[in-house]
Amino acid sequence: MPTVTVIDYGIGNLMSVARAFEHCGASIELTDDPRKVEEADYLVLPGVGAFADGMAGLAERGLIDSIKAFADKERPFLGICLGMQMMLDESEEFGANDGLGLIPGKVVAIPSTGSDGTPHKIPHIGWNEITAPECTSWGNTILHDTLDRTPFYFVHSFSAVPEYQHHRLADCLYNGALISAAIRNNNMYGCQFHPEKSGKAGLQIIQSFLSKV
């Protein structure tokens, strides 16, 4: 049974993430201990809320360097929602804030109108279909068993913009506005959507993640 270390940094609801991984056969270790984070087999960074609060929560617990050290080992890492956004270099949410810098790029506000200029609702809440960007294959990734155009549950007001095309794993469109739905750099994955809240399709992604060694 794989042990998945979930970073508990005082923000958001870790329970649903823990329950979904347990349902997929993992045993869960919730921790804010930098040493345990660095030595994890599988590391998950969940999170909801504001970017600056999230980074402050990690910094207060001395977790930023241990996450970076973990990342260097090329073991499986999954950032979910705010956890994915924090993988990038910086965010413009309420002023500029530094991120973890695991994947080059930044986090910006979702455009307040769709591509036709009509205002739309923010946050982007609900089930939206993800697709592979051009020239991107989901083979041998956590989306290996996911069909193109499968809907997942999103809830966010900001959106990651990776600097390099090859880090984009999946996109979705919100009224024509391009949203990075999943990103990847080697064994490091980020999902803007919530696999733990996306029914069976989401559990399947967790299964695929757990089969990565």
Place this chain on the structure above:
Amino acid sequence: MASNIRIISRLDIKGPNLIKGIHLEGLRKLGDPNQFAKEYYEQGIDEIIYLDIVASLYERSSLLSIVRRTTQDVFIPITVGGGIRSVDDAREILRVGADKVAVNTAAVKRPELVHEISQKFGAQCMVLSIEAKRTAPGKWEVYYDNGREKTGVDVLEWAQRGCELGAGEILLTSVDMEGTGRGFDCELTSAVSRLVPIPVIASGGLGTVDDFEQVVKVGQADAVAVAGALHYKKLNVWDIRNEALRRGIHVRKEVPCQQ
């Protein structure tokens, strides 16, 4: 494309039981809420809302235990409301596995609570629940305590204010239509949905798929709550989803997966 219109099952709770009334009154016990939630999850519901309609401190433990049990085998967003009066109450609900909290009475009495919860846990977590009763053409008044207490506050003003205070969604219940199965107050839904920049969940009145279509197309609802029609098995989630798709409404299309 836009986000899909969400189909949400609303489960009103009293003690350990799922209940249903008319105009939020005349309550009938229907059974174990966990079984209903699990069944709707299997049918592909998009979200679940639990509202404890009594929400006395005495019965809080049974709400917490319902939520805890649900999150063990239901992997979709769960909103929980009823009796949340403070940031600590919200934290307790989130800690047992809820994703969002719905606040009604306490927000009416002390609007700053909306701001406090939104600041602490994020706007995505803070659902402002509004009970609206029509008082004149194009006018609605905010009620609380399940449509029993009036406030004198105008629904549109309150929706706007709630938004400014940091609500991430509005659960908008028409007290007039609730439990009737005779369709939504689409004028109400549309007035609020066009006013605020955040998603609006229409609640109260769904009896047929026609009502669903109306509240999306005319009412401009971003999400639709279904209660009695599902609980009494007049409709199931597949019926609503497939019929909505056939009528050109964007709802989540189920894609096969191996799980």
